Amino acid sequence: MILSTLLTVLTISPWHGALAGQIPTVNGILGGVPTIKPDTFKGADVLPLATTPGKLRVVENSGVCETTPGVFQASGYGDLTATESIWFWFFAARNNPDTAPLALWFNGGPGSSSMIGLFQEHGPCRITNDSSSVTLNPFSWNNNANVLYIDQPVGVGFSHGDLNVGTSQEAASDIWTFMQIFLADSRFSKYAPNNLAIWTESYGGHYGPTFASYFLSQNAAIAAGKLTGIPLNLKVLGVGDGLTDPLSQYPGYISYAGNNPYHALVSTSTITKANTSWTSSTGCKAQITSCNNGGSNSVCSKAQSFCNNNILSPLAGNFDVYYVPTANPDPYPADITDYINSLKTKIGAEATWKETNNNVYNNFAATGKNSRPLLEGVINAGVRTIVYDGDADFILNFNGVEAMVANLNMTFTSLLKQQAFQTYTVAGQSAGQFKNAGTFSYVRIFGAGHEVPAYKFGKLAVGQAASQMFEQIMANQSLSST
Numbered sequence: 434m435i436l437s438t439l440l441t442v443l444t445i446s447p448w449h450g451a452l453a454g455q456i457p458t459v460n461g462i463l464g465g466v467p468t469i470k471p472d473t474f475k476g477a478d479v480l481p482l483a484t485t486p487g488k489l490r491v492v493e494n495s496g497v498c499e500t501t502p503g504v505f506q507a508s509g510y511g512d513l514t515a516t517e518s519i520w521f522w523f524f525a526a527r528n529n530p531d532t533a534p535l536a537l538w539f540n541g542g543p544g545s546s547s548m549i550g551l552f553q554e555h556g557p558c559r560i561t562n563d564s565s566s567v568t569l570n571p572f573s574w575n576n577n578a579n580v581l582y583i584d585q586p587v588g589v590g591f592s593h594g595d596l597n598v599g600t601s602q603e604a605a606s607d608i609w610t611f612m613q614i615f616l617a618d619s620r621f622s623k624y625a626p627n628n629l630a631i632w633t634e635s636y637g638g639h640y641g642p643t644f645a646s647y648f649l650s651q652n653a654a655i656a657a658g659k660l661t662g663i664p665l666n667l668k669v670l671g672v673g674d675g676l677t678d679p680l681s682q683y684p685g686y687i688s689y690a691g692n693n694p695y696h697a698l699v700s701t702s703t704i705t706k707a708n709t710s711w712t713s714s715t716g717c718k719a720q721i722t723s724c725n726n727g728g729s730n731s732v733c734s735k736a737q738s739f740c741n742n743n744i745l746s747p748l749a750g751n752f753d754v755y756y757v758p759t760a761n762p763d764p765y766p767a768d769i770t771d772y773i774n775s776l777k778t779k780i781g782a783e784a785t786w787k788e789t790n791n792n793v794y795n796n797f798a799a800t801g802k803n804s805r806p807l808l809e810g811v812i813n814a815g816v817r818t819i820v821y822d823g824d825a826d827f828i829l830n831f832n833g834v835e836a837m838v839a840n841l842n843m844t845f846t847s848l849l850k851q852q853a854f855q856t857y858t859v860a861g862q863s864a865g866q867f868k869n870a871g872t873f874s875y876v877r878i879f880g881a882g883h884e885v886p887a888y889k890f891g892k893l894a895v896g897q898a899a900s901q902m903f904e905q906i907m908a909n910q911s912l913s914s915t
């Protein structure tokens with residue numbers, strides 16, 4: 434197989450956070466940039482299949498994962514072309530599916546599968562700690578929403594085909610096309626008028642704003658008669674532990690490594706050295722600034738490489754970058770690879786599932802600019818937006834995310850600046866701190882790592898705090914304590 438050869442060449446080894454590892458390690462550097470030119474990577478790792486371009490291929494009610502009686506589910510492919518197939522898994526809402534909103538879920542990477550979200554975070558079932566089976570999740574996000582998990586771009590997870598996507602813009606275009614195919618299908622067309630949401634995490638800090646912005650511009654083109662298609666009724670955007678604006682967010686590594694709710698990650702001298710790598714005239718800050726100011730892919734790629742080599746990677750210390758209370762690698766959340774591959778026949782999957790496709794990651798590694806302006810545009814267009822994070826995550830830590838939020842230049846900026854943090858209580862238990870401003874909200878969830886809904890805190894159950902957040906925002910409400 435192509436991938437294993439390339440893996441040897443690149444010596445990509447998942448020594449950082451092997452189990453929750455959504456961000457590849459390249460030549461020992463977390464989030465590093467490979468030295469092979471991106472366009473070397475093409476092709477699929479599955480045999481030619483009987484695809485149906487422009488249509489879905491669906492297995493209904495496989496009985497896997499969602500075992501609540503009477504809840505519809507479907508899994509399968511939307512074939513963009515004969516050689517580009519997007520994997521999806523749809524779960525109808527446990528309550529009132531016909532009127533419930535539709536939420537799309539995307540994990541990040543780039544190159545990581547959304548089955549992570551399904552089985553480790555907020556799906557109808559969650560993987561057991563020994564990876565052998567699943568248990569029903571009472572705090573599943575499909576309690577009151579229809580949820581559609583999508584493996585993208587092509588090549589990720591169970592999706593398969595030609596790897597033509599190397600930017601969030603290209604990914605957005607494919608997902609818009611996928612949604613046209615999905616909502617044209619008689620099984621799912623009834624959801625087209627319902628409110629639509631995009632929820633995403635990690636590199637989704639780029640995907641979320643880019644997809645949302647693209648959906649809105651396609652809607653405008655349809656309304657203006659310039660394009661034929663089904664309008665996507667986008668009302669909500671949720672971004673968890675996201676990378677949106679590197680310039681705002683990279684100093685967060687330096688603050689968090691020295692001072693966070695758990696323990697310092699590295700020595701003071703390592704922090705001082707990383708700080709110099711940030712501030713020096715040829716340092717990370719200067720390089721990201723050049724990237725943002727119209728820099729070429731090569732400038733941006735060098736910035737990512739330099740910053741991750743000199744700041745992100747060394748500051749992680751010996752702790753799991755996705756959950757710093759534990760040493761690296763934290764075995765939780767448990768690996769899903771063998772379990773998910775054992776389901777293939779039942780659910781209609783055709784590729785061999787891997788958590789992250791490094792070829793897809795490599796295609797993206799030449800980019801990675803600032804998506805904050807797109808996020809501002811989406812908020813200003815009236816899409817209810819929440820940014821959230823777990824306070825135990827280093828790799829997209831709250832210091833960085835809160836700096837990004839503080840720099841948002843949007844309709845609600847002055848309102849947001851007037852807000853002080855309020856305690857977010859869930860069933861009477863303090864679970865985080867939040868701010869609301871207009872239809873924008875931010876929350877930091879206590880005790881949660883990178884995959885926020887995978888964690889518990891105090892007397893709350895796994896995923897309980899995240900579920901309250903999701904339900905409030907999906908109901909078009911600001912956050913409020915209960």
Ligand SMILES: *[C@@H]1O[C@H](CO)[C@@H](O)[C@H](O)[C@H]1NC(C)=O
Pocket residue numbers: 562765
């Ligand atoms: C699974 O492991 C996590 C992390 O160690 C722990 O918090 C949780 O209680 C475990 N779950 C069960 C059912 O033992």
Ligand SMILES: *[C@@H]1O[C@H](CO)[C@@H](O)[C@H](O)[C@H]1NC(C)=O
Pocket residue numbers: 687688691704705708709712
């Ligand atoms: C980083 O360097 C700047 C400028 O020299 C300094 O103001 C700041 O306190 C330093 N931060 C840390 C965490 O050492």
Ligand SMILES: *[C@@H]1O[C@H](CO)[C@@H](O)[C@H](O)[C@H]1NC(C)=O
Pocket residue numbers: 842
């Ligand atoms: C915020 O956006 C407005 C309108 O686009 C612009 O005029 C203003 O300069 C921006 N402010 C900052 C601090 O970037």
Ligand SMILES: *[C@@H]1O[C@H](CO)[C@@H](O)[C@H](O)[C@H]1NC(C)=O
Pocket residue numbers: 628668817872909
């Ligand atoms: C959501 O709430 C906002 C603010 O209250 C309101 O302006 C908007 O119309 C609501 N959207 C929907 C879809 O109900």
